[in-house]
Amino acid sequence: xxxxxxxxxxxxxxxxxxxxxxxxxxxxxxxxxxxxxxxxxxxxxxxxxxxxxxxxxxxxxxxxxxxxxxxxxxxxxxxxxxxxxxxxxxxxxxxxxxxxxxxxxxxxxxxxxxxxxxxxxxxxxxxxxxxxxxxxxxxxxxxxxxxxxxxxxxxxxxxxxxxxxxxxxxxxxxxxxxxxxxxxxxxxxxxxxxxxxxxxxxxxxxxxxxxxxxxxxxxxxxxxxxxxxxxxxxxxxxxxxxxxxxxxxxxxxxxxxxxxxxxxxxxxxxxxxxxxxxxxxxxxxxxxxxxxxxxxxxxxxxxxxxxxxxxxxxxxxxxxxxxxxxxxxxxxxxxxxxxxxxxxxxxxxxxxxxxxxxxxxxxxxxxxxxxxxxxxxxxxxxxxxxxxxxxxxxxxxxxxxxxx
Numbered sequence: 095x096x097x098x099x100x101x102x103x104x105x106x107x108x109x110x111x112x113x114x115x116x117x118x119x120x121x122x123x124x125x126x127x128x129x130x131x132x133x134x135x136x137x138x139x140x141x142x143x144x145x146x147x148x149x150x151x152x153x154x155x156x157x158x159x160x161x162x163x164x165x166x167x168x169x170x171x172x173x174x175x176x177x178x179x180x181x182x183x184x185x186x187x188x189x190x191x192x193x194x195x196x197x198x199x200x201x202x203x204x205x206x207x208x209x210x211x212x213x214x215x216x217x218x219x220x221x222x223x224x225x226x227x228x229x230x231x232x233x234x235x236x237x238x239x240x241x242x243x244x245x246x247x248x249x250x251x252x253x254x255x256x257x258x259x260x261x262x263x264x265x266x267x268x269x270x271x272x273x274x275x276x277x278x279x280x281x282x283x284x285x286x287x288x289x290x291x292x293x294x295x296x297x298x299x300x301x302x303x304x305x306x307x308x309x310x311x312x313x314x315x316x317x318x319x320x321x322x323x324x325x326x327x328x329x330x331x332x333x334x335x336x337x338x339x340x341x342x343x344x345x346x347x348x349x350x351x352x353x354x355x356x357x358x359x360x361x362x363x364x365x366x367x368x369x370x371x372x373x374x375x376x377x378x379x380x381x382x383x384x385x386x387x388x389x390x391x392x393x394x395x396x397x398x399x400x401x402x403x404x405x406x407x408x409x410x411x412x413x414x415x416x417x418x419x420x421x422x423x424x425x426x427x428x429x430x431x432x433x434x435x436x437x438x439x440x441x442x443x444x445x446x447x448x449x450x451x452x453x454x455x456x457x458x459x460x461x462x463x464x465x466x467x468x469x470x471x472x473x474x475x476x477x478x479x480x481x482x483x484x485x486x487x488x489x490x491x492x493x494x495x496x497x498x
Contacts, residue, residue, distance in 0.1 A: 105139035105155065107364055109160045114371035115382040116163050121391035125384060129164045132157065133172035140174070141194070151190040152204025154180045158211035163382045168215055177215050180208060188222025189241065201239050202230050202252050206259035210380040212399070216320050224263045227256050228270050235239045236279035237293075249291040253278055254304035254380075261311045262380040275312045278305045285327075286320030295306050299328050299366035306373025311380070325370045332396035338363070340394045342370040 108128050115121035137143030140157060141150045144446040148494050158176040161168040169175045190208040192198045195278050205226055212219050230238045234249020237256040252272050261272035287297030306321035309316075315347040328349050330338040336351070337359050343349035351357060370378060 097263070100202070100291075103131075105135065106156065107361075107368065108132055110365070111158050112160050112162060113379070113382050114368040114375075115391070116382045116387060117375040118391070119371045119375070119376040119387040122384055122387045122391075123389045125387075126164065129160060129166060133159070133166070136172035140179075141192075142174075145195070147193065147195040148181060149179065149193040150204075151182075151192050152199045153188070153205035154183065155204055155211045158215060159207060159379075159382075162211070162214045164384050168332055172392070177212070177217060180212065181217070182432055184208075186222075188220055188224070188226045190223065200236055200241075202241065203239065203255045205241075206252075206255040209259040214380060219264075223259070227259055231256070231270055231274070234412065235273035235280075237274060241276040243350075247276060247291075249299050250278060250281060250288055251281060251290050251294075251304050254308040258311050258379050264371045266313060271312060273319075274313055277309060278308060279317050280316065282317055282320060283324075286322070286324035288321065296345065297324070298368045299325055299342050300344065300362075303342075303366070303370035303373045307378050308372075310373065310376055311378035321373055323382065325374055328366075328370075331393075339396070342367040344400040354497045379428060 109132060109174035112125045112128050115125040132139060135143075136157065141148035141152045150177070155242060156169050158172065161171045161176060168177050180190070183193060185191050190205050191200045209219050209223055209227065226241070227237070230241060230243070230246070230399060232248045233237055234248055236250065236253040238246045239249045239252045241250055257271045257274040257278070260268045260274070264271065278288065281363075282305065285297065285299055286302070289295045289297045290300045290301040294301060301322050302324050306318055306325070309318035309321060325342055328343040328345070330341050330343060330349070330352060333353070335357060336357075338352050338357075341359070341363050343352060344360075344366045348360070348362060348366075351361075366484070372382065
């Protein structure tokens with residue numbers, strides 16, 4: 095991310111990119127290097143680098159989820175026991191709260207991530223922690239970002255996280271998760287898109303990607319397929335500048351703007367691509383694993399430019415380029431994407447029972463990939479976007495809360 099013209103590493107988005115590559119079953123050399131980079135700087139993300147009073151629940155939960163997905167020991171991640179540290183942030187009422195001398199930014203996204211991460215780490219999640227999620231469900235079936243908000247206002251992005259957490263903890267028959275899925279299905283447009291809350295209320299790839307993950311987790315195949323179609327329609331093809339190709343635009347406006355000569359990849363391109371890829375790969379957030387994934391991501395191959403010249407005195411030359419290895423079709427009539435055939439176990443999709451064919455929806459075997467590769471620089475996210483572009487070709491053939 096940039097501030098006053100200076101680029102800084104965004105650890106949260108970097109971890110999102112790692113999860114996306116894991117879901118796509120590709121790019122593990124870069125995913126491991128990025129994971130190591132976060133581990134080497136983990137205090138900057140989860141808080142303790144700023145003093146003994148600081149430890150952030152949402153950031154710790156996302157880091158734990160990635161550590162398990164990457165097969166890195168979560169009890170020694172950058173010298174931190176993420177499991178016991180996260181459990182230490184749980185309050186008597188079950189809420190995971192920030193430890194801070196300043197503002198507590200903990201919210202239902204962090205709560206949901208904590209439930210999913212601890213389940214993936216093989217820990218017993220307290221009934222109270224799950225009940226906190228249920229307590230913040232609004233009458234329309236959606237979930238509120240803030241704890242105990244009055245009035246309760248549903249947020250689509252939050253709902254997608256909450257639904258996946260409830261399914262991870264309670265299985266496919268969870269009635270509250272079902273109501274959350276009904277809410278998301280009710281706000282999904284005819285184009286398959288889903289909007290967020292407030293300024294992100296218009297249909298966009300981030301919210302649609304998150305909703306797509308929830309639909310997959312809950313076995314809502316028709317809605318998941320429609321979400322995938324919306325996301326495909328926003329994928330940058332071979333007519334776009336090289337840096338964009340394979341990525342997912344935030345919305346139609348961004349998709350059009352990227353075609354302008356000299357356009358540069360934006361932060362929202364990185365975020366949209368990483369969150370969309372899980373839905374395209376057919377992998378719910380709680381089931382992501384790098385196990386069996388390929389070390390590299392496939393190249394997005396575009397046809398070589400073809401040139402034709404007329405023989406008239408005013409001859410002109412025309413150049414065209416077409417995609418040969420990706421589909422930019424927005425059709426939703428094909429079978430539901432559930433990961434690449436070459437993705438190994440890193441691309442596990444939800445079956446009709448919404449639990450990946452397992453009685454324990456969060457029991458996917460953690461990956462065994464060790465730390466490899468050199469440290470990446472503060473520009474790691476830009477490099478990961480290129481990997482995500484290739485991974486998107488493989489599966490196709492906003493950060494809510496300050497600390498997450």
